[in-house]
Amino acid sequence: MRLGSIILFVAVCSFTAYYIYEPIPEEIEERWKLMLTNSFFRSLSHLADFSELVGLKDYMGVMYFITLAEKVVPVSDEHVKVTEEKFDGVEVVLYQPKQRGGDSELRRAVIYLHGGGWCLGSSRMSPYDLLARKLVTDLNAVVLSVEYRLAPAHHFPVPYEDVYRVVKHFLQKGVLAQYSVDPGRIAVSGDSAGGNLAAAVSQQLQKEPRQQVQLKAQALIYPVLQALDLNTPSYQQNQDMPILPRTLMIRFWSEYFTSDKALFRAMMANTHNNPESSSLLKFVNWSAFLPETYHRKYNYSAPAVVQRGAEQAVGIDGSSQSFADPRASPLLVPDAALRSLPKAYILTSEYDVLRDDGIMYVTRLRAAGVEVTHEHYDTGFHGALMFTVWPTDFLIGRRMTDNYVKWLKENL
Secondary structure (H helix, E strand, O other), X not given: OHHHHHHHHHHHHHHHHHHHOOOOOOOOOOHHXXXXXXXXXXXXXHHHHHHHHOOOOOHHHHHOHHHHHOEOOOOOOOOEEEEEEEEOOEEEEEEEEOOOOXXXXXXXXXXXXXXXXXXXXXXXXXXXXXXXXXXXXXXXXXXXXXXXXXXXXXXXXXXXXXXXXXXXXXXXXXXXXXXXXXXXXXXXXXXXXXXXXXXXXXXXXXXXXXOOOOOOEEEEEOOOOOXXXXXXXXXXXXXXXXXXXXXXXXXHHHXXXXXXXXXXXXXXOOOOEOHHXXXXXXXXXXXXXXXXXXXXXXXXXXXXXXXXXXXXXXXXXXXXXXXXXXXXXXXXXXXXXXXXXXXXXEEEEEEOOOHHHHHHHHHHHHXXXXXXXXXEEEEEEOOHHHOEEOOEEOHHHHHHHHHHHHHHHHHO
């Protein structure tokens, strides 16, 4: 009996170690903590796959547990006043410094857009709530966190349109005055899919001839910026990295546009481009826009362009107009559309499938004459800035946060 218990114990320990262990690069700090954290994400992903396979609940519906698990009720504290409001019909969480007697100075403002692949996430998650409070106290700023609607219930362009409506509403002079915001010191910022939305909003505002108040800065944290080439060197190098493997990022992209699985399969093979979108591939040619040090061992091969039959076109080509739309893929705009953009802060991580999206945008913005601060973390991984809450608090997440806030303090 005792021997059997020992064997069972050893077997369980061995299986657990086998399941948790991943070949994560030695350069990454706190590797075992990342392995443990990612084992939870992988387990939930397997459960989501099974649930969808047997028809219980769709994949993203199960993965949304991550959002629910970290949700908090944002409340005011001694330094920060928190209110939940609606701007042009869209829910927002507004964080303001507590007013002191006779304090009438105008403040900075940061419009923050949460990540989560357009399918997950919430401004009411604990890491976003803590980040907003830090921005308020460290910058004496007003922070507007947007609770945009999510896919797959609301496909593109709904999440983008929600965000754009909020930004347009907030930038009205009367609204800014109501919250004591300086019209010349407003930034839009976001991480991952939120960085995508922030970049798209920055571009679209420049096209508004009647827009009186413009953004001073855009701060993009490991942003996702294009859906045309999903085999860049970073997608290949980091296809099995924790938190955001290539398969999950492509699932986010496909769910953003459609629930038709044909697009997911085509994107996985990088064969989703058609003759219409192919004309835009020049804007994501990584052999031209990535510094050579990031080419690594990979050689450029243009994504396949497929002319599909009528039956196939319904599922895939019907979405091609979306993934070729710069509101979804901000990297696809011509150089002329970049020249008038506000100064930019772009954070990228070495061990992230989205690394090259951010670096290509840095190259193109600089070539267009835009002032860009690029912070690249050689030991960074996707999502690190949000891992600042125990038990998934990482030192690199705290460094990223401090440097991001420092840049805003100096540039906004």
